[in-house]
Amino acid sequence: MAARAIRERIPLVDLVLEVRDARIPLTSAFGPLKHESCFLDKHIIVLNKVDLADRLLTEKWMKHFREKNYICYGVNSHNKDSIKGLLTLVRNRIRELKGCEANYTTTVLLTGITNVGKSAIANSMHQVGRITATEKGKLKHAIVSPHPGETKDIISYKIASHPNIYILDSPGVLYPEVTDDDYGSKLALTGAIKDSLLDEIKVAQYFLLILSSSEQYKFWEKLTALVHGSTLAESKEKCLADSDTDYRRRTQYSSDHTKDFIVRDVRRTLFKTISSFEGNMQNETDVERLIESQFTALHEAFRLRLSGEDSCSVVASKLLNLYRTGRLGRYTLDLPRNVQ
Numbered sequence: 001m002a003a004r005a006i007r008e009r010i011p012l013v014d015l016v017l018e019v020r021d022a023r024i025p026l027t028s029a030f031g032p033l034k035h036e037s038c039f040l041d042k043h044i045i046v047l048n049k050v051d052l053a054d055r056l057l058t059e060k061w062m063k064h065f066r067e068k069n070y071i072c073y074g075v076n077s078h079n080k081d082s083i084k085g086l087l088t089l090v091r092n093r094i095r096e097l098k099g100c101e102a103n104y105t106t107t108v109l110l111t112g113i114t115n116v117g118k119s120a121i122a123n124s125m126h127q128v129g130r131i132t133a134t135e136k137g138k139l140k141h142a143i144v145s146p147h148p149g150e151t152k153d154i155i156s157y158k159i160a161s162h163p164n165i166y167i168l169d170s171p172g173v174l175y176p177e178v179t180d181d182d183y184g185s186k187l188a189l190t191g192a193i194k195d196s197l198l199d200e201i202k203v204a205q206y207f208l209l210i211l212s213s214s215e216q217y218k219f220w221e222k223l224t225a226l227v228h229g230s231t232l233a234e235s236k237e238k239c240l241a242d243s244d245t246d247y248r249r250r251t252q253y254s255s256d257h258t259k260d261f262i263v264r265d266v267r268r269t270l271f272k273t274i275s276s277f278e279g280n281m282q283n284e285t286d287v288e289r290l291i292e293s294q295f296t297a298l299h300e301a302f303r304l305r306l307s308g309e310d311s312c313s314v315v316a317s318k319l320l321n322l323y324r325t326g327r328l329g330r331y332t333l334d335l336p337r338n339v340q
């Protein structure tokens with residue numbers, strides 16, 4: 001139903017903002033727009049959650065889309081300046097497309113797969129873009145949630161006055177179109193599929209595989225040095241700085257209560273297990289052994305008293321939560337072709 005309603009809206013609106021997750025710019029493509037070249041003019045690809053993706057790879061992806069004649073913009077919907085930039089782009093594009101007609105009311109459709117941050121963008125644009133004093137206090141709020149599928153209807157929000165621009169937030173729809181072997185794992189890890197439909201242990205194992213093959217864990221070496229080498233004063237100072245960053249991040253995610261010292265222990269544990277690994281990362285059995293040892297060590301880092309399968313599920317769920325809230329580094333899971 002929602003899919004049909006969205007498809008029918010596309011020809012009627014002035015602009016379409018296709019929101020994708022910057023960590024998976026290909027995997028999160030929105031099915032109905034993939035082969036729609038006739039809407040190219042009014043189609044803007046918005047790579048959201050750039051704060052969770054690798055900076056350099058995001059730039060490469062933007063270049064890739066621009067070379068294909070798409071207008072592409074990277075955004076962090078929690079950042080006001082980033083949203084202001086998106087608003088300016090939308091206004092300018094409307095002016096380019098409509099000329100003097102741009103003085104009339106314009107509609108912009110926000111569309112995309114589940115959990116890419118459409119409602120968060122709608123809220124931020126609505127807040128940043130509302131202008132007149134009389135409109136203050138009349139703010140609407142789209143439901144933003146870490147769980148996919150929360151938006152159920154197409155709802156409009158005013159994002160500019162004189163002339164009026166309305167943005168239509170729409171329900172996320174997944175159109176399974178397998179792009180590579182890891183298609184499902186990438187959607188699962190980034191939160192586009194409901195956790196209740198998944199084996200969280202497998203998803204966490206996938207994350208550990210990505211982490212172990214990346215450079216990110218090397219940044220956590222200093223955490224080991226903190227314990228062994230530095231003075232107590234230095235350690236305290238460093239911990240306070242880390243806590244501050246973590247605190248700011250955590251306040252964006254009200255559902256997350258993981259303590260800062262646990263996050264530090266998790267990072268330290270991951271650094272230790274990967275850096276002391278002597279097996280071959282290309283050998284499946286060796287990698288399985290590494291991941292198993294990481295699960296055991298994380299059990300302690302998370303201070304769990306459970307044992308057996310239950311404890312593995314809890315480790316998996318806590319680990320995924322830390323990854324998804326950006327506290328275990330920035331990763332781009334889809335690689336542009338020239339990087340593959």
Ligand SMILES: Nc1nc2c(ncn2[C@@H]2O[C@H](COP(=O)(O)OP(=O)(O)OP(=O)(O)O)[C@@H](O)[C@H]2O)c(=O)[nH]1
Pocket residue numbers: 048049050051052075076077078113114115116117118119120121143144145146147148149150151152170171172173325326
């Ligand atoms: N780190 C980070 N998180 C974001 C950003 N934008 C959205 N989120 C988070 O992503 C989750 C999903 O956001 P929503 O706005 O509910 O996503 P949606 O696309 O409307 O989801 P559906 O209802 O499934 O269509 C929430 O936990 C948001 O706080 C961002 O730019 N950076």
